Amino acid sequence: MSLATSLVLPTLNMMIKHNNNKVGSTTENVIEVEHLVKAFGTFHAVDDISFTVRKGEIFGFLGANGAGKTTAMHMLTGLNQPTSGTGRVVGYDIRTDYEQIKKHIGYMSQKFSLYEDLTVAENIRLFAGIYGMDDKEIKHKTDALLQRLNFSEHRDTLVSSLPLGWKQKLAFSVSIFHSPGIVFLDEPTGGVDPATRRQFWELIYDAAQRGITVFVTTHYMDEAEYCDRISIMVDGKIKALGTPTELKQKFNKPDIDQVFTYLARQAKRSSD
Numbered sequence: 001m002s003l004a005t006s007l008v009l010p011t012l013n014m015m016i017k018h019n020n021n022k023v024g025s026t027t028e029n030v031i032e033v034e035h036l037v038k039a040f041g042t043f044h045a046v047d048d049i050s051f052t053v054r055k056g057e058i059f060g061f062l063g064a065n066g067a068g069k070t071t072a073m074h075m076l077t078g079l080n081q082p083t084s085g086t087g088r089v090v091g092y093d094i095r096t097d098y099e100q101i102k103k104h105i106g107y108m109s110q111k112f113s114l115y116e117d118l119t120v121a122e123n124i125r126l127f128a129g130i131y132g133m134d135d136k137e138i139k140h141k142t143d144a145l146l147q148r149l150n151f152s153e154h155r156d157t158l159v160s161s162l163p164l165g166w167k168q169k170l171a172f173s174v175s176i177f178h179s180p181g182i183v184f185l186d187e188p189t190g191g192v193d194p195a196t197r198r199q200f201w202e203l204i205y206d207a208a209q210r211g212i213t214v215f216v217t218t219h220y221m222d223e224a225e226y227c228d229r230i231s232i233m234v235d236g237k238i239k240a241l242g243t244p245t246e247l248k249q250k251f252n253k254p255d256i257d258q259v260f261t262y263l264a265r266q267a268k269r270s271s272d
Contacts, residue, residue: 029054031059031089035048036075036085037082055213056212057214059216062231063217064234064260069217103131105182119158128142165192186217190219239263247259
């Protein structure tokens with residue numbers, strides 16, 4: 001068996017398990033967006049998009065630089081207000097309930113989001129406290145998390161001394177520590193090696209199996225293939241939306257990379 005095959009097979013097995021048992025088959029929506037627009041003067045960074053995301057679904061949100069996906073994500077996470085249109089995230093209105101949205105979602109940015117000068121356990125406790133968890137629950141869940149990640153002996157290790165892959169896995173685990181309805185992942189595997197990317201996606205599948213919806217942006221098109229559904233934005237609009245299989249069939253392309261390239265080449269602007 002080649003190295004590449006050995007790295008891919010475990011993730012494929014996770015995909016099969018997820019597809020056979022996914023909570024995402026429910027009709028309950030955790031995101032509902034209708035005609036959402038974000039304008040800066042005459043420039044529409046997000047230009048009339050509508051879509052839904054189901055509970056437990058792994059939803060890939062793709063787009064080249066300048067497509068508008070970052071602006072859209074900022075509205076969904078309560079960081080920015082829409083110009084027009086409507087949206088609800090975990091039942092809360094993005095226009096009026098953005099502070100509630102922040103309390104009921106998880107978020108992991110492209111840049112490492114934990115405090116490097118704190119230990120592993122201190123970071124977990126800090127963020128759990130921010131999300132309003134009580135001391136007893138924090139202690140119990142911390143022990144379980146460290147054991148699951150094989151981090152128990154690194155409880156008191158400064159985060160700054162951890163390898164990048166460990167940091168990313170810890171950051172993701174902290175982002176869902178409070179069991180949010182949805183976690184937003186912005187380029188979560190940027191800069192990490194293939195083996196760590198595979199391990200990270202195993203954590204994503206595990207979260208989805210537990211009913212946590214995963215909303216993920218990525219520039220790795222092989223990762224996009226692991227999503228239940230994918231949307232592809234071009235010039236502020238959603239140009240494609242469906243399962244990886246549906247999109248490959250619709251555009252008559254062998255993989256999502258070629259689907260993405262075909263649509264991205266139609267873009268007329270270059271800045272988000």
